[in-house]
Amino acid sequence: MYKNVLTGIPGIEVYPIVALLIFFGFFLGLIVWFIRVDRTRMDEVAQQPLHDADRTLTSTTEQHP
Amino acid sequence: MDGSATTSGGQVRGRTETIAYDNNIVRLFAMAAMLWGIVGFLVGLIVAIKLYAPEFLGDWSWLSYGRLRPLHTNAVIFAFAGNAIFFGVYYSLQRLCKARMFSDLLSKIHFWGWQTIIVSAALTLPLGITTSKEYAELEWPIDIAITLVWVVFGWNMMGTIARRREKHMYVAIWFYIATFLTVALLHVVNSLELPVSLLKSYSVYAGVQDALVQWWYGHNAVAFFLTTPFLGIMYYFIPKAAERPVFSYRLSIIHFWALIFLYIWAGPHHLLYTALPDWAQSLGAVFSFMLIAPSWGGMINGLLTLRGAWDKVRTDPVLKFMVVGITAYGMSTFEGPMMSLKNINALTHYTDYIIGHVHLGALLWNGGLTFAMLYYIFPRIYRTNLHSKSLANWHFWLMTLGVIVYAVPLYWGGITQSLMWKEFLPDGSLRYPNFIDTVTQVIPMYVMRSIGGTLYLVGACVGAWNLYKTAKSGKLVANEEVQVVNHRIDDPHTSDTKGHWHRFLEARPLRFSIYVFIAVLIGGVVEYVPTALIKSNVPTIASVTPYTPLELEGRDIYVREGCYTCHSQMVRPFRSETERYGEYSKPGEFVYDHPFQWGSKRTGPDLHRVGKKYPNAWHYKHMKRPKDMVEKSIMPPYPWLLEAPLDLTHTEGKIITMRKLGVPYDEGYETKAVADLKVQAEEIAADLRASGFNEATSDKEIIALIAYLQRLGTDIKKQPTTAGMQ
Numbered sequence: 001m002y003k004n005v006l007t008g009i010p011g012i013e014v015y016p017i018v019a020l021l022i023f024f025g026f027f028l029g030l031i032v033w034f035i036r037v038d039r040t041r042m043d044e045v046a047q048q049p050l051h052d053a054d055r056t057l058t059s060t061t062e063q064h065p
Numbered sequence: 066m067d068g069s070a071t072t073s074g075g076q077v078r079g080r081t082e083t084i085a086y087d088n089n090i091v092r093l094f095a096m097a098a099m100l101w102g103i104v105g106f107l108v109g110l111i112v113a114i115k116l117y118a119p120e121f122l123g124d125w126s127w128l129s130y131g132r133l134r135p136l137h138t139n140a141v142i143f144a145f146a147g148n149a150i151f152f153g154v155y156y157s158l159q160r161l162c163k164a165r166m167f168s169d170l171l172s173k174i175h176f177w178g179w180q181t182i183i184v185s186a187a188l189t190l191p192l193g194i195t196t197s198k199e200y201a202e203l204e205w206p207i208d209i210a211i212t213l214v215w216v217v218f219g220w221n222m223m224g225t226i227a228r229r230r231e232k233h234m235y236v237a238i239w240f241y242i243a244t245f246l247t248v249a250l251l252h253v254v255n256s257l258e259l260p261v262s263l264l265k266s267y268s269v270y271a272g273v274q275d276a277l278v279q280w281w282y283g284h285n286a287v288a289f290f291l292t293t294p295f296l297g298i299m300y301y302f303i304p305k306a307a308e309r310p311v312f313s314y315r316l317s318i319i320h321f322w323a324l325i326f327l328y329i330w331a332g333p334h335h336l337l338y339t340a341l342p343d344w345a346q347s348l349g350a351v352f353s354f355m356l357i358a359p360s361w362g363g364m365i366n367g368l369l370t371l372r373g374a375w376d377k378v379r380t381d382p383v384l385k386f387m388v389v390g391i392t393a394y395g396m397s398t399f400e401g402p403m404m405s406l407k408n409i410n411a412l413t414h415y416t417d418y419i420i421g422h423v424h425l426g427a428l429l430w431n432g433g434l435t436f437a438m439l440y441y442i443f444p445r446i447y448r449t450n451l452h453s454k455s456l457a458n459w460h461f462w463l464m465t466l467g468v469i470v471y472a473v474p475l476y477w478g479g480i481t482q483s484l485m486w487k488e489f490l491p492d493g494s495l496r497y498p499n500f501i502d503t504v505t506q507v508i509p510m511y512v513m514r515s516i517g518g519t520l521y522l523v524g525a526c527v528g529a530w531n532l533y534k535t536a537k538s539g540k541l542v543a544n545e546e547v548q549v550v551n552h553r554i555d556d557p558h559t560s561d562t563k564g565h566w567h568r569f570l571e572a573r574p575l576r577f578s579i580y581v582f583i584a585v586l587i588g589g590v591v592e593y594v595p596t597a598l599i600k601s602n603v604p605t606i607a608s609v610t611p612y613t614p615l616e617l618e619g620r621d622i623y624v625r626e627g628c629y630t631c632h633s634q635m636v637r638p639f640r641s642e643t644e645r646y647g648e649y650s651k652p653g654e655f656v657y658d659h660p661f662q663w664g665s666k667r668t669g670p671d672l673h674r675v676g677k678k679y680p681n682a683w684h685y686k687h688m689k690r691p692k693d694m695v696e697k698s699i700m701p702p703y704p705w706l707l708e709a710p711l712d713l714t715h716t717e718g719k720i721i722t723m724r725k726l727g728v729p730y731d732e733g734y735e736t737k738a739v740a741d742l743k744v745q746a747e748e749i750a751a752d753l754r755a756s757g758f759n760e761a762t763s764d765k766e767i768i769a770l771i772a773y774l775q776r777l778g779t780d781i782k783k784q785p786t787t788a789g790m791q
Contacts, residue, residue: 022587030322050308054548057548
């Protein structure tokens with residue numbers, strides 16, 4: 001049933017190839033990025049959540065949960 | 066804001082500014098999450114008890130299982146996890162952006178708007194006002210309100226990101242952006258419906274298409290409402306609690322892109338072996354299987370962040386909840402891909418195994434992370450210490466043991482029941498031809514599950530008490546004043562544009578958002594468009610005709626009572642199912658089903674071929690008191706259907722609406738609809754009276770429901786007639 005439907009779409013033959021290229025290209029891009037990225041900068045960005053502020057003004061006492 | 070140029074170490078450039086983080090909005094959402102969480106768990110416990118004690122809480126229509134179960138799922142997903150997402154985002158986003166939320170007014174509208182939606186859900190669902198699309202049951206006016214409030218949330222978030230004082234957006238923020246965009250897309254597409262009246266609408270999609278859109282939504286609601294925001298939360302709170310940066314920031318970026326790209330394709334794994342086209346099923350299965358890679362990459366990244374800090378896990382309640390939560394994420398995301406394999410799915414689908422699976426995710430992953438955040442945030446915004454570490458430990462063990470006592474029996478029961486459904490005798494007949502025999506077998510598991518749920522609920526109450534005492538012992542710092550260095554002061558677009566392309570992206574939230582949108586759109590388009598094109602090509606079955614007005618009214622009662630929460634309408638092409646139920650379901654049989662009623666769980670048997678299987682009188686008696694017909698039945702009684710008069714106010718409007726959606730009722734048929742309805746109703750009532758039910762009159766709701774049930778799945782047995790009303 002569905003094969004009949006799909007063959008009814010113009011240019012359907014290229015769909016699987018386009019889909020594969022998108023998929024492959026996407027992950028190839030990610031791998032290239034992974035290798036080329038500047039690691040020291042990555043480390044810097046990773047520190048971001050550790051510093052909520054450069055100085056806390058509201059309270060004078062350090063919190064100790 | 067004050068400004069004084071600072072330079073530090075030759076690296077950090079910018080200006081020091083004084084700002085105040087809004088902790089009040091965090092507190093409001095946190096309290097709402099805790100409150101609605103307890104309500105949601107309690108309703109869950111009630112429906113769990115009703116499964117083995119159907120008379121529990123009496124025969125009130127608005128407390129019946131079919132109406133409370135959607136209330137439970139909606140409360141836990143949108144009220145508990147929803148509010149948890151918001152307080153997690155509002156707390157972490159301000160600190161990651163070094164900026165107060167964009168607008169206090171938008172924050173307030175967001176908070177009160179969301180709570181109003183929750184209250185309207187709590188009022189409408191027990192009244193049977195529902196679309197019956199799972200996890201999207203709310204009717205169209207509430208759908209519109211959700212859209213507006215969601216836009217307010219997104220606007221507030223994007224505004225905050227635009228005003229950030231950090232050049233780069235930390236990975237948690239990416240997960241938040243993906244959440245906002247994708248949930249907006251999912252909600253709008255899945256909720257397209259044509260109103261009949263203020264509180265009743267029909268889905269614009271029918272049958273196979275409606276099922277595909279619904280599960281594209283349903284699955285990705287899990288992905289983008291219950292997963293991505295909590296991953297963002299994990300990437301912020303795990304480093305905070307462990308006091309060290311995430312194990313690999315590069316891995317977190319791979320995790321992000323791979324996850325959002327792959328997730329959106331996986332929806333059809335909810336429809337394996339159904340009437341959905343085979344290619345869509347296979348595509349869904351393959352992508353679901355691949356999902357294990359980014360999911361486990363993320364889990365490992367979270368857990369490895371704790372390397373060298375495992376000693377803290379022993380003492381810090383926040384980390385305990387986090388670690389169990391992330392571990393549960395790993396288990397759920399292992400089960401998910403496995404159950405997407407067709408052979409495993411054939412065994413687990415429609416069973417309690419799925420219920421165990423989703424509760425592992427919801428109670429430990431979402432619940433664990435939410436409680437971890439609450440224990441982290443409360444002492445900080447109240448500038449105090451946690452009231453009692455030992456109570457937090459009690460909560461932790463009640464939660465963990467509760468989920469084990471909940472999930473393990475359901476895993477066991479689910480597989481047991483599935484094997485019983487499929488078991489044959491040597492002569493080729495079913496070993497358990499009576500469905501009820503497979504139900505009574507798993508009742509002890511249902512009892513165990515409610516004990517597990519009780520433990521979890523008690524744990525949550527202990528947690529709420531602990532947080533209340535914590536808040537009482539301190540004072541809320543509603544506006545937390547801090548000094549931050551503005552790293553974006555010297556050029557608003559940053560000077561990093563010449564750098565790497567991804568850095569370029571990170572500095573531009575809008576462009577980043579567009580790429581995220583494209584990444585999630587690809588999967589949806591590839592799967593949906595060909596299925597939509599099928600519309601004109603669906604193998605039309607000439608004998609399949611639209612419902613009669615009485616059947617249509619009966620169908621709306623079926624929807625209102627939430628019958629789909631326990632009964633599927635989809636006979637899969639297995640011998641064990643065709644033996645038990647009859648011919649397997651064909652896509653062409655559902656072309657007039659706005660919305661589809663395939664269901665996702667078989668607490669009771671499939672109903673697709675129930676039409677003409679029993680006499681009218683059987684249904685009449687069965688709906689009044691199921692135990693009279695099936696002694697050990699756990700179906701609740703529906704006595705109100707025998708008393709309430711059938712409301713014909715909207716019958717005409719329903720015919721008109723259906724015609725607008727493409728159902729071939731003849732032009733002007735609506736004027737004859739009520740007369741036709743009454744004729745058919747009188748036939749059924751007369752038959753009931755002839756069977757000894759002298760009280761049966763044609764104007765009752767039960768008559769319409771019987772008409773619908775007797776029609777189900779019978780079209781393919783008819784001689785072909787021309788489409789349209791006979």
